[in-house]
Amino acid sequence: MLQEQLENDEEAIDSVLTMFVAEHQSDGKALRKHIEENEVARARTLVHNLKGVSGNIGALALQQHCTEADARLRTGELIDISDVDNFEKLLTLTIQAVLKEMEKPHKTTAS
Numbered sequence: 001m002l003q004e005q006l007e008n009d010e011e012a013i014d015s016v017l018t019m020f021v022a023e024h025q026s027d028g029k030a031l032r033k034h035i036e037e038n039e040v041a042r043a044r045t046l047v048h049n050l051k052g053v054s055g056n057i058g059a060l061a062l063q064q065h066c067t068e069a070d071a072r073l074r075t076g077e078l079i080d081i082s083d084v085d086n087f088e089k090l091l092t093l094t095i096q097a098v099l100k101e102m103e104k105p106h107k108t109t110a111s
Helices: 010-024 027-036 040-057 060-074 081-103
Strands: none
Touching: 010 040, 010 081, 027 040, 027 081, 040 060, 040 081, 060 081
């Protein structure tokens, strides 16, 4: 999905993936804190932002989880700790997959 959006520009893809990891690796802890402190607006902002970013990089399971959490938070309903646990697991798996993807050697064309 990302390759298509960025027209297979490997440098741009690496940049987006690097930024994703750097900016979102602590989102699980942040979401947990927001939920524990009853900060619905902050939790929703975090989940909503990650919903878009995860969709852009093709992390569809994480995007779906964020979509469901965002819908609940939008109504003012807090998500529970088991939802946060699942969010953290999906985020960790997504980051691991992104890092693994970034380790793959890039295709080069002979001139």
